[in-house]
Amino acid sequence: MTVRHISTGSPFEAQIGYSRAVVADGWVFVAGTTGYDYATMTMPESIVDQCRNALGTIAKALEDAGSGLDHVVRVNYIVPDVDDWPDCWPITSETFATARPAATMISAGLQNPEMKIEIEVTARVP
Numbered sequence: 001m002t003v004r005h006i007s008t009g010s011p012f013e014a015q016i017g018y019s020r021a022v023v024a025d026g027w028v029f030v031a032g033t034t035g036y037d038y039a040t041m042t043m044p045e046s047i048v049d050q051c052r053n054a055l056g057t058i059a060k061a062l063e064d065a066g067s068g069l070d071h072v073v074r075v076n077y078i079v080p081d082v083d084d085w086p087d088c089w090p091i092t093s094e095t096f097a098t099a100r101p102a103a104t105m106i107s108a109g110l111q112n113p114e115m116k117i118e119i120e121v122t123a124r125v126p
Contacts, residue, residue, distance in 0.1 A: 001025055006064045008057060010038050021061040026125050028065040032078065032118040033057050034110065047084040047116040051091050054119045067123045070098040074122040077105040084116055 005019040013020060021030045035050025036043050038057065044050055055069075062068050075096065079085045085105060096103075101121070110118055 004065070006061050008038055008061065010036070011041075020057070021065055023065045023125065028062055028067045028071075028121075028123040028125060030058050030061050030121045030123070032076075032120040033061075034115045034118050043112075043114045045114075046087075047079075048087050048091065050116050051088040051119070054117060055091065055095050058119060058121055062121075062123055065123075065125065067125045069095055069123075071123045071126055072096060072099045072101045072121045073124060075101045075103045076120045077103065078108050078110065078118040078120075079105060080107065080109055080116065082107045088117065 001024060004023040006021040006023065007013055008020045010020065018031055020033070021028055033054045034043075035053040036057075037053055044053065059069050062071070075092075077085070077088070077092070110116075
């Protein structure tokens with residue numbers, strides 16, 4: 001089995017010991033991704049902006065893996081405050097309009113208090 005690791009260069013990847021994505025046997029497993037702007041290492045205040053940033057980071061990792069958002073088959077959303085979650089629906093429904101992946105939303109605390117959403121996906125390499 002050939003395994004390829006993809007990094008965004010986030011300092012968290014080295015600190016914690018993980019890859020943004022792992023490609024194995026035609027699958028792409030993207031790690032839980034929060035809303036940081038990795039170019040500036042800043043976190044927007046709103047869940048909507050965090051959701052957009054997370055999906056942008058995921059899209060880039062999938063592209064680097066030879067896949068894309070339209071090939072996502074599973075998505076997990078983790079949101080500390082369930083009342084914030086509906087604000088993301090327009091973004092997620094547009095992002096996954098073609099893929100229509102199986103999805104789960106979990107309410108749980110995240111690593112840092114400023115994090116309002118974390119998104120993890122599994123995709124196929126076409």
